[in-house]
Amino acid sequence: MAKQKNQPKKLGRTTIFILAGIVVVGAAGGYFAYQSFIPVNVDYPVFLSPENILIKTGKTTDGHYAFAMQSSRGGKQVPRAGGMTSPTLNVSKGNLVAVHVINEILNTSEEKSVHNFNIDEFNVHSKDLGYFESQSITFLADKSGDFIYHCTLHPEMKGVLSVK
């Protein structure tokens, strides 16, 4: 075999540092991407495209705090189970569900606007959201039935999640 004329170039120290940096950042990014596929109620990643539910906080026409669909406007009626202030959310069993909650209730001079969103049976618990704060939580709808979602600060803010 003929000897090659060109010796392979040695990598400079700076190049090695940059490459090492890229590997570390890439691995960390991969780790966080992997974590983001793990729903809050199971401990393994689920590679499904989620069913998105867009929820906001609001007030009922008679002045009570409630959740509403982000798409709903003032007068639009949304189906709700008996005794519930907030709409019934329908999802299919086995689906990955991403709930996106935003608090749209304004602060007033009497009361600072703080709300949270919870579905206890699916380990869904948002942080306390101030005005215009939002959070997305992904869970696996792995059991069927009717489950209550609610705000722990305002017991009247509740509705039904129906998994079929």
Ligand SMILES: [Cu+2]
């Ligand atoms: Cu609340």
